Amino acid sequence: MRLIVPVAVLLLAAVSLAAPAARAQSVMVQQPWARATAPHAVTAAVYVTLTAGMVDRLIGGRTPVAARVQVHETVEDGGVMRMVEAVGGLPLSSGRKVALAPGGYHLMLVGMHHQLMPGESFPLTLHFAYEPPVTITVLVGAAGASIPPVSIMHMP
Ligand SMILES: [Cu+2]
DSSP: OTTHHHHHHHHHHHHHHHHHHHHHSOOEEEEEEEEOOOTTOSEEEEEEEEEBSSSEEEEEEEOTTEEEEEEEEEEEETTEEEEEEOTTOEEEOBTOEEEEOTTSOEEEEEEESSOOOTTOEEEEEEEESSSOOEEEEEEEEOTTOSSOOOOGGGOO
8 A cells, every 4th residue: 555655646746747738738719700690599600710739629618698509510411511519529639720610610509598799799618628618709790791700809
C-alpha cells in the first residue's frame, strides 16, 4: 500500500502542471450569427466560425432563448437535403478554422422561447468535449440570409 501513495501524488502533480497549458489554448470564436425567425417558430439556426487550439469536439450549448441547443449537420438523403443531429458533435482540430454555415453544420436552437428579430443579439454558451465552455454573443440577421449580418462590434 505504501507504494501506491507516491504514484498517486505524482499523477496529481502531472495533472496540475498540464492544466494551465490546456487553458491557454482556448477556442477562437468568430462572427456568431443567427437567422431571424418567423413568429411562433420552434427552431432557429446559429452559425459561427471556430478555431480550436487542440483536438476537440463541439458537442452542444445552452442559451436563454431556447430550451435546447443541438449540433446539426446537413446531409443528402435520396436527393433531398435534410438536417440531422451530429452524433458525437462537430470534430475540431488544432489551429484549423471550421465554419458552421448555411447548408452545412450549424447549432440548432430547439424549443424557442421567443421570436428572433433582426438586429437583436443573445448570449449562447458553447459546450466542448474538452475545452471549458465559451459564452458568445449571437447577432440576429435577416430571415433566410446566407451571410452574417454586419455588426457594429466588428467595425474599427
Ligand atoms: Cu438544424
